[in-house]
Amino acid sequence: MVRLMLAFAMFVGMTLAARADEADLKKQVDAIGAAYMEHFNKGDAAGLVSLYTADGILVNPAGMNKVTPALFEGMFKNGGLNHLDPPKVEQVIMIDSKVALGIGTYHQTGKKADGTAVESEGWWSATYVLDGDKWKLRMLTAAPKPPPAK
Known part of the structure; x- marks a missing residue:
């Protein structure tokens, strides 16, 4: 009986710790989203790149691209979409202490x-990795909703 209670106490403790970690991670992911929006709306390609790891990747309808300032500069010049509303974070999942979705x-x-x-x-979906002491985007995938059926 004592072992069962100890096991239960450990489970509850780990669950509460995981929830606290995910709550903190959610705040950090929200902050990354806010920074992404700010840099995007200013046309700040270097600022956007700073949110990614050195080997960061952006996947969108144009394909899979290594994140560089030139990638975003081309998007700003040719895309027409130059204003991003605050991205809504539906869910974050801690995979381990250095990787999250x-x-x-x-x-x-x-x-x-x-x-x-x-x-x-x-x-959108994203893989985040802890880069030093800061969470960064490793891969961001964005998929537009299809147009309404005619």
Whole structure:
């Protein structure tokens, strides 16, 4: 009986610690999202790159790309989508002490060169790794919602 109670106490302790770690991680992922939005809306390619690890990858409908300032500069120049609303973080999952996953939704707006308004919303998922003492994006995947059926 004593062993059972000790095992239960250990389980509860580990569960509470894991929840505290995930709550702290959620705050950090929210902060990364806020920084991403700020850099994106300013057209700050170097700022966006700073949120990724050195081997960071962005996966979107254009393909899988190594994260570089030129990648984001090209997006700003050619994409038309130049405003990002605060990304919504739906869930974070701690894989271990140095790796985590996040999922959520995004919404972007902007204008094409001809002035036509454009909009995109969809889902994102990310792998975060602890880089030194800071969480960074290792891979961000963004998938737009399909257009409504006609």
